[in-house]
Amino acid sequence: MTVTKTHRPALALRGVGKRFGSNQVLHNIDLEVQSSEVVCLIGPSGSGKSTLLRSMAFLEEYDDGEVFIEGQLLGWEPGLPRKRTSRAHLNKVRSTIGMVFQQFNLWPHMSVLGNVTEALIRVRRIASGEARQRGLAMLEKVGLAHKADAYPAQLSGGQQQRVAIARALAMEPHIMLFDEPTSALDPELVGEVLHVMKQLAADGMTMVVVTHEMGFAAQVADTVVFLDQGQIVARGSPQKLFHMTQHPRLQQFLQNYLDRNAFWQDMKEEATA
Amino acid sequence: MIFDPTLITERLGDISNGLLVTLETWFAGVAMGAAIGLLIAVLQVFGGAWLRALLRLYIELIRATPFLVQLFLLYYGGPSFGLELEATTAGILGLGIYGSVYFAEIFRTGFESIPKGQLEAADCLGITRLQCIWRIQLPQMLVLILPALVNLVTILCKETAVLSIITIPELTMVMTGIGSETFAFVETLLVLCVAYLVLIELSSRLGLFLERRVGRFLQRQST
Numbered sequence: 001m002t003v004t005k006t007h008r009p010a011l012a013l014r015g016v017g018k019r020f021g022s023n024q025v026l027h028n029i030d031l032e033v034q035s036s037e038v039v040c041l042i043g044p045s046g047s048g049k050s051t052l053l054r055s056m057a058f059l060e061e062y063d064d065g066e067v068f069i070e071g072q073l074l075g076w077e078p079g080l081p082r083k084r085t086s087r088a089h090l091n092k093v094r095s096t097i098g099m100v101f102q103q104f105n106l107w108p109h110m111s112v113l114g115n116v117t118e119a120l121i122r123v124r125r126i127a128s129g130e131a132r133q134r135g136l137a138m139l140e141k142v143g144l145a146h147k148a149d150a151y152p153a154q155l156s157g158g159q160q161q162r163v164a165i166a167r168a169l170a171m172e173p174h175i176m177l178f179d180e181p182t183s184a185l186d187p188e189l190v191g192e193v194l195h196v197m198k199q200l201a202a203d204g205m206t207m208v209v210v211t212h213e214m215g216f217a218a219q220v221a222d223t224v225v226f227l228d229q230g231q232i233v234a235r236g237s238p239q240k241l242f243h244m245t246q247h248p249r250l251q252q253f254l255q256n257y258l259d260r261n262a263f264w265q266d267m268k269e270e271a272t273a
Numbered sequence: 274m275i276f277d278p279t280l281i282t283e284r285l286g287d288i289s290n291g292l293l294v295t296l297e298t299w300f301a302g303v304a305m306g307a308a309i310g311l312l313i314a315v316l317q318v319f320g321g322a323w324l325r326a327l328l329r330l331y332i333e334l335i336r337a338t339p340f341l342v343q344l345f346l347l348y349y350g351g352p353s354f355g356l357e358l359e360a361t362t363a364g365i366l367g368l369g370i371y372g373s374v375y376f377a378e379i380f381r382t383g384f385e386s387i388p389k390g391q392l393e394a395a396d397c398l399g400i401t402r403l404q405c406i407w408r409i410q411l412p413q414m415l416v417l418i419l420p421a422l423v424n425l426v427t428i429l430c431k432e433t434a435v436l437s438i439i440t441i442p443e444l445t446m447v448m449t450g451i452g453s454e455t456f457a458f459v460e461t462l463l464v465l466c467v468a469y470l471v472l473i474e475l476s477s478r479l480g481l482f483l484e485r486r487v488g489r490f491l492q493r494q495s496t
Contacts, residue, residue, distance in 0.1 A: 106391075106394075109416075119400055164394075
């Protein structure tokens with residue numbers, strides 16, 4: 001597959017809104033993600049950041065506005081009233097995105113390699129021998145080729161999430177969406193997943209990441225987007241955003257985060273005292 | 274009461290024919306019920322609201338009426354709707370329809386037991402719904418619903434006895450026939466009970482064997 005380099009954004013959201021019943025969870029979201037850009041979505045729980053990310057894969061059917069994946073409208077036929085596109089067309093439009101979930105969502109009855117090769121064989125119709133080669137190469141990339149024949153339940157959470165990343169990468173996506181990829185992990189397993197994600201970013205993958213890992217956002221993101229109550233309240237480079245003081249809600253959010261981690265500082269100070 | 278074995282041995286031909294008819298109607302009824310039930314469950318999971326309501330109505334109607342009455346309607350009432358069936362065909366069809374709603378409920382709970390996230394992951398990778406059913410949902414849910422399936426299969430085995438009412442020459446018909454000819458009611462009925470007991474025992478054993486196979490699969494998952 002060839003990627004034509006144009007100036008059109010990899011991902012573009014225009015006026016996206018979403019309601020659950022009478023509850024408006026997303027308001028008029030405008031967002032552009034350029035090719036090779038890493039965007040981190042942060043915000044308090046219930047701010048709509050996961051819903052926003054899921055809208056980018058049409059796992060949530062957004063009600064208003066438009067989502068474009070590499071210039072193609074996602075999920076809806078152009079024009080009103082809204083009519084879903086055919087499933088085949090939806091799958092075609094989103095074939096360039098890969099999704100990684102908080103709960104990994106591996107298929108427990110298939111081996112690790114089986115998880116990675118399933119879509120290659122059933123969707124891309126690649127012969128099983130070649131799919132196996134590609135699957136192993138992807139597992140190599142996340143450092144788990146030696147676990148190819150294991151079953152998901154035999155792996156740690158961090159390993160399972162890395163398999164899930166390999167599964168998405170096997171389809172050669174141009175854009176990777178991560179929905180709180182480390183939130184279900186024991187703290188000591190978070191690092192290995194973030195490490196893989198950092199590598200991906202360094203390789204130039206376009207990424208949108210919903211995360212509570214402020215360290216990751218500060219280090220890897222090109223753009224950090226802060227959501228609150230379904231609206232984008234602030235956005236910018238991490239350096240800029242993490243020092244924005246004019247946004248009380250953002251400051252409060254970041255302060256909570258700093259408070260949670262403050263005891264480290266206290267302990268360090270105690271140790272040096 | 275002295276049990277006279279010649280009661281049985283002299284009529285062994287009739288009895289084995291009856292047993293064959295019982296097995297035939299049982300297997301065919303189970304196969305048909307499972308096929309319709311699976312179809313209903315799949316359509317319930319993926320169909321639109323109208324289709325779901327229609328299937329719900331079908332399930333409620335069949336569940337709320339006695340099997341015997343359904344059979345009468347099908348076999349004796351059928352001709353008034355232009356549906357003339359041979360007794361055995363009507364019996365298999367009746368058993369299949371009766372079983373289908375219970376199969377459907379078992380399959381539906383099976384489908385619902387697979388976490389939604391697994392399907393979303395498949396969805397994002399472009400895997401079709403049909404592939405999802407065959408490759409992801411069915412293999413996992415069969416493990417969970419196997420005991421319920423075996424239970425239903427044994428119930429349907431016993432329900433074949435009702436088919437004697439619409440003149441199908443299955444085991445119960447044959448044995449009660451011998452009973453009324455020889456007035457040895459108790460003996461023939463006891464033999465009949467033992468025959469069903471053996472059939473059910475065999476299917477339970479098969480079920481247990483399958484559960485153990487499945488258990489190995491589960492162990493492989495969790496070690």
